Amino acid sequence: MNHHDVQAVSPLTLAWVHRQLAAGERIVGTEVLHGGITADVRRLTVATRDGGTRDLVLRSFVDPFSVERAEDWLRREAGALTLLVGTGVTAPGLVAVDPTAAYCEYPSLLMTHLAGRTVLEDEGLETRVPLLARQLVAIHAVRPSERPREYEALTTADTVVVPKGADAAAWAAAIDVIRRPAPRYEGRFLHRDFQPGNVLFHVPSDTPSNVPVDAPPASTAGARITGVVDWAAASWGPADLDVAHCSTNLALLHGAAWGQRFTEAYEEAGGVLAAAASERLYWQVRDPLACSEEVRPVARAWRDVGRAELTTRAVEERLDAYVTALMAALG
Structure with a gap:
């Protein structure tokens, strides 16, 4: 005891x-x-x-x-x-x-309590991303008898914090995007904080208890999702918002390309996003712009669970790279 x-x-x-x-x-x-x-x-x-x-x-x-x-x-x-x-x-x-x-x-x-653990390391990401995408499609397929409250935007064009040394033109263009009225959308049940830190995995090759804690992480091949936690922001809104949020977190944890890959994986899993490029861009940039306001606590939380290299500055640089990539692809 x-x-x-x-x-x-x-x-x-x-x-x-x-x-x-x-x-x-x-x-x-x-x-x-x-x-x-x-x-x-x-x-x-x-x-x-x-x-x-x-x-x-x-x-x-x-x-x-x-x-x-x-x-x-x-x-x-x-x-x-x-x-x-x-x-x-x-x-x-x-x-x-x-x-x-x-x-x-x-x-x-x-x-x-649910079995499993969060997995935030780079190794095995190519296996986990499709699992995350299929899980999110399943969440969006839930049809509640009573709708939860409408989503909250979480940021405005006037509260965005542009990282030091960021691509000023790309950020100015992104901020202009969210000055526009929100596009019309078909509502879905949203988790609203769906990201790797809120998804639990069973990993068959998890390190046994007798292996030193500083040993390299085991491969996550064969991993499966055991549950999703932290539903405090559950709401009603466009599927694009949940996809954008997970994409942003993947981009900050693993690099900009993984944020864009998650969007592809969601559609490959049967998920439906906004049809027009301008509408997709609106939802996709809204989330990383919102993240700009809380980089420090996000980076600290990730360092607390073992990602020591994710300093505030490193996360800012990845955020800038992701916003720039989104604007180059869709802007």
């Missing part, structure tokens, strides 16, 4: 979690799950009556900016997790939610 870790969860929150457990169960340990930006996420190990254990995940919004928005985010996430049951899209199961911190110290959501 890791008493120190359990005590790291506030007494109010711990008491709330205990009320969600079956009779005779108790929390015996916790582990911080790294990689997120907006929430504190912990895996809770629960001892069961039969002598075994099971895992739950506690997601709490603790910083003032997130607490202010937590009620909306947690209600949306709880609604999405409920909606996805039986759809074929694997997501955590909802256990309980306290969106206003009526019982917990901070607004919190308790859910089941």
Whole structure:
């Protein structure tokens, strides 16, 4: 039993979690799950009556900016997790939610734990990209009986932060694109933060526990997706937005060409995007321009999970390369 870790969860929150457990169960340990930006996420190990254990995940919004928005985010996430049951899209199961911190110290959501891990290294990317694309097509195929709220744009032409040394002409042209009215679109159920950090994989060749942690990562050939997490921004809007978001993250993690490859993979998997080049460009540049406003926390989150080379400057350079490539291809 890791008493120190359990005590790291506030007494109010711990008491709330205990009320969600079956009779005779108790929390015996916790582990911080790294990689997120907006929430504190912990895996809770629960001892069961039969002598075994099971895992739950506690997601709490603790910083003032997130607490202010937590009620909306947690209600949306709880609604999405409920909606996805039986759809074929694997997501955590909802256990309980306290969106206003009526019982917990901070607004919190308790859910089941999914097997698998995020995979952010370069090796095996050519295998994972088609899997990501097929998973996103499956998400967009979900038809909710009640539509979630409309998507949020997340940026404006006046809030874009042009990286130092960026291609000024390309960025000015991209910013002009999002000054236009949004194109008409056929709505789809969106994850709205679909990217490699929110997709879990089972990798057959994962490093055994007796191999040093600094050993080179194993190949991800034969990998499969075990689930998709972080549904707090689930919404309704154009499929292009989810595709653009994943493309941007792939471009920043692995290089501009991979961002453009994901768009191709999505269509190869049966996904449908805007027909006109001007409409595609509108949605595709909107996301990297939005990312310009949060490069520092994004880069820090990736370094925390092992991508030490992704300094803020390195991510800025990749973002510039991606925006420039988009404008050259479609602008």
